[in-house]
Amino acid sequence: MSSKQETGSEENGQGFSIGQLARNAEVNVETIRFYQRRGLLSKPTRLYGRIRRYYEADAARLNFIRSAKRLGFALDEIAELLRLEDGLHCHEASQLAAYKLRDIRIRLADMRRIEAVLADLLDACRSGQPKQKCPLIAALRNPDRYEQY
Numbered sequence: 001m002s003s004k005q006e007t008g009s010e011e012n013g014q015g016f017s018i019g020q021l022a023r024n025a026e027v028n029v030e031t032i033r034f035y036q037r038r039g040l041l042s043k044p045t046r047l048y049g050r051i052r053r054y055y056e057a058d059a060a061r062l063n064f065i066r067s068a069k070r071l072g073f074a075l076d077e078i079a080e081l082l083r084l085e086d087g088l089h090c091h092e093a094s095q096l097a098a099y100k101l102r103d104i105r106i107r108l109a110d111m112r113r114i115e116a117v118l119a120d121l122l123d124a125c126r127s128g129q130p131k132q133k134c135p136l137i138a139a140l141r142n143p144d145r146y147e148q149y
Helices: 018-024 027-035 056-071 075-083 092-125 135-141
Strands: none
Touching: 018 027, 018 056, 018 075, 027 056, 075 092, 092 135
16 A cells, blocks of 8 residues: 555454545546446445445455456456456466457557558648548548558
8 A cells, every 4th residue: 555545454443435445546436336336346244334344355356456457358357367366276367368468469450550551541641732632531431442450
């Protein structure tokens, strides 16, 4: 936890409110509720009619989810990684990571093709032929010419 984060102690039973957990993780409260509905985070019970309390384990799980999202994992994939979280399923986790890496490489190749097409269109626009229709607009109207990406 960084120094700006509020702390909740499991030892004294205080824990975090959902707002504190959200601030500490730099997410919205609704994000936490969404993750709870998706089964990625558990919803704590209310103790004696009081507000729900979250603890370090909840904060760690939320950080795990955020880290996995930053690496491009979808929520369903994150749910699978959380199932493997005990660290004893390295082979299964590595298979998920290998699939994700293949997916990212495919998307990168697609992005490179899109970049090339846009660069070509921009070059055509910059050629500055007077009274010429804009090549970018023309290509968007007739996408068959640039369907290569």
